[in-house]
Amino acid sequence: MATKSLLKRESELANKNRQLEILSNGIFQSGELPKFKDKISETNQFPLKARKLEILQINVGYMCNQVCEHCHVDAGPDRKEIMTRKTMMQCLEVIKNTGAHTLDLTGGAPEMNPDFRWFVEEASKAGIKDFIVRSNLTIIRANKKFHDLPEFFKKHNVHVVSSMPHWTRGKTDKQRGDGVFDKSIQALKDLNAIGYGIPDSNLRLDLVYNPSGAFLPGDQVALEKDFKKALLDDFGIHFHNLFAITNLPISRFLDYLIASENYEDYMYALVEAYNPVAVANVMCTNTLSVSWDGYLYDCDFNQMLELPVNSKVKHISDYNEELLEGREIVISQHCYGCTAGAGSSCQGSVA
Amino acid sequence: MTKTYYDPSDLKKFGKISEWNEELGAKFFDYYGKVFEEGHLTAREKSLIALAVAHTIQCPYCIDAYTGDGLQRGITKEEMMEALHVAGAIRGGASLVHGVQMMNKVNKLEM
Numbered sequence: 007m008a009t010k011s012l013l014k015r016e017s018e019l020a021n022k023n024r025q026l027e028i029l030s031n032g033i034f035q036s037g038e039l040p041k042f043k044d045k046i047s048e049t050n051q052f053p054l055k056a057r058k059l060e061i062l063q064i065n066v067g068y069m070c071n072q073v074c075e076h077c078h079v080d081a082g083p084d085r086k087e088i089m090t091r092k093t094m095m096q097c098l099e100v101i102k103n104t105g106a107h108t109l110d111l112t113g114g115a116p117e118m119n120p121d122f123r124w125f126v127e128e129a130s131k132a133g134i135k136d137f138i139v140r141s142n143l144t145i146i147r148a149n150k151k152f153h154d155l156p157e158f159f160k161k162h163n164v165h166v167v168s169s170m171p172h173w174t175r176g177k178t179d180k181q182r183g184d185g186v187f188d189k190s191i192q193a194l195k196d197l198n199a200i201g202y203g204i205p206d207s208n209l210r211l212d213l214v215y216n217p218s219g220a221f222l223p224g225d226q227v228a229l230e231k232d233f234k235k236a237l238l239d240d241f242g243i244h245f246h247n248l249f250a251i252t253n254l255p256i257s258r259f260l261d262y263l264i265a266s267e268n269y270e271d272y273m274y275a276l277v278e279a280y281n282p283v284a285v286a287n288v289m290c291t292n293t294l295s296v297s298w299d300g301y302l303y304d305c306d307f308n309q310m311l312e313l314p315v316n317s318k319v320k321h322i323s324d325y326n327e328e329l330l331e332g333r334e335i336v337i338s339q340h341c342y343g344c345t346a347g348a349g350s351s352c353q354g355s356v357a
Numbered sequence: 358m359t360k361t362y363y364d365p366s367d368l369k370k371f372g373k374i375s376e377w378n379e380e381l382g383a384k385f386f387d388y389y390g391k392v393f394e395e396g397h398l399t400a401r402e403k404s405l406i407a408l409a410v411a412h413t414i415q416c417p418y419c420i421d422a423y424t425g426d427g428l429q430r431g432i433t434k435e436e437m438m439e440a441l442h443v444a445g446a447i448r449g450g451a452s453l454v455h456g457v458q459m460m461n462k463v464n465k466l467e468m
Contacts, residue, residue, distance in 0.1 A: 172431060172433075173431075174433055176433070177433065215431075217428070217429070219428060221425055221428045221429050222429055223429065224429035224430040224431065225400075225430075228395075228399075228400060228401065228430065229430070229431055232401070232430075232431055233431075274369075278369070
């Protein structure tokens with residue numbers, strides 16, 4: 007289990023251009039597999055264009071208490087990219103005026119940003135319908151100062167979305183680190199205790215499932231059923247919905263795919279599972295991703311590949327929702343991850 | 358011809374068998390698809406049965422396919438191995454239960 011980010015390890019895959027090169031060379035350059043642009047052109051879906059904004063996703067920093075094997079952010083304790091209060095204030099101006107119905111805070115572990123609580127308090131005043139914080143669960147148990155996070159989330163009516171790769175200890179700890187499963191279970195119990203995730207409760211608690219290896223997620227509904235039964239039977243834990251998310255072949259997951267000699271087979275699996283219906287609903291068409299330093303991207307994955315939005319508006323300080331609507335989405339072969347099978351987004355399946 | 362009987366990439370071409378007999382191929386794949394739908398047994402249970410049968414008939418394509426299918430469904434390696442032992446027990450049992458035939462024969466022939 008790695009304890010440092012690719013960046014800290016000075017891995018060549020910490021370089022975004024190297025990742026993009028890999029995704030364009032080899033099987034895609036030789037024509038063995040079609041490039042994403044050509045594939046979506048077959049069904050007249052190129053270029054993908056942004057529709058009306060529904061989800062504003064803000065990444066408040068890459069620092070995290072965990073170093074998960076599959077992390078597309080390459081997050082970890084050694085990452086120092088943290089959103090400043092100045093950028094948060096620029097974001098707040100946008101949050102107050104946006105037409106988006108969902109505000110989605112992510113990281114890293116967003117709670118590790120020193121201004122996180124201030125930002126949540128301020129943002130919650132804007133009255134956005136669905137206010138999500140992506141919490142990795144273990145952060146709640148990591149340090150005493152985080153123990154009251156469930157109460158804090160409740161106070162501000164935050165919708166908690168948390169990662170949970172499996173309902174068994176072995177598979178969870180292998181992906182996310184030793185002890186993660188037990189801490190996550192305790193954190194879920196803490197959240198349940200104050201009403202989060204309980205059937206019919208307005209305090210929403212959803213889980214995110216990522217496959218713990220070089221395979222695609224199964225049917226989201228079936229997985230949700232299995233997760234619910236196992237977590238309830240074994241630990242008395244409730245949650246609302248499960249989002250099954252496909253691992254995209256970038257950053258640490260790409261590093262894993264290459265090191266384990268699974269890269270080509272995985273890309274084949276993604277291309278074979280290509281679903282044009284998922285393309286029609288892919289999340290970049292209704293989402294905007296804001297990086298820790300305020301730059302705008304079509305999605306969190308493009309942010310990590312440093313592929314900025316194709317628009318005159320590049321930064322949150324120049325934000326203009328009308329100008330951003332209709333922009334052409336920036337694509338590469340990693341996009342196959344969102345169009346495989348039932349599709350994948352930060353909100354789970356899309357088809 | 359390739360130098361080995363099995364090529365993993367042939368699994369992806371399974372559908373091609375219909376090219377030489379479209380009617381029967383279509384009927385087979387339709388049947389196959391229906392068999393694995395959720396019924397009185399869950400799709401998950403059927404996947405584990407398929408994995409155990411795959412090992413019984415020692416079909417490398419099927420082992421490849423249903424190991425991957427199991428992982429996608431969140432089936433653990435412990436569950437997979439238990440399913441294999443069911444296959445192993447039945448295979449072993451099938452040999453040993455014939456021991457009764459052997460014993461009958463010996464008992465009949467020996468003074």
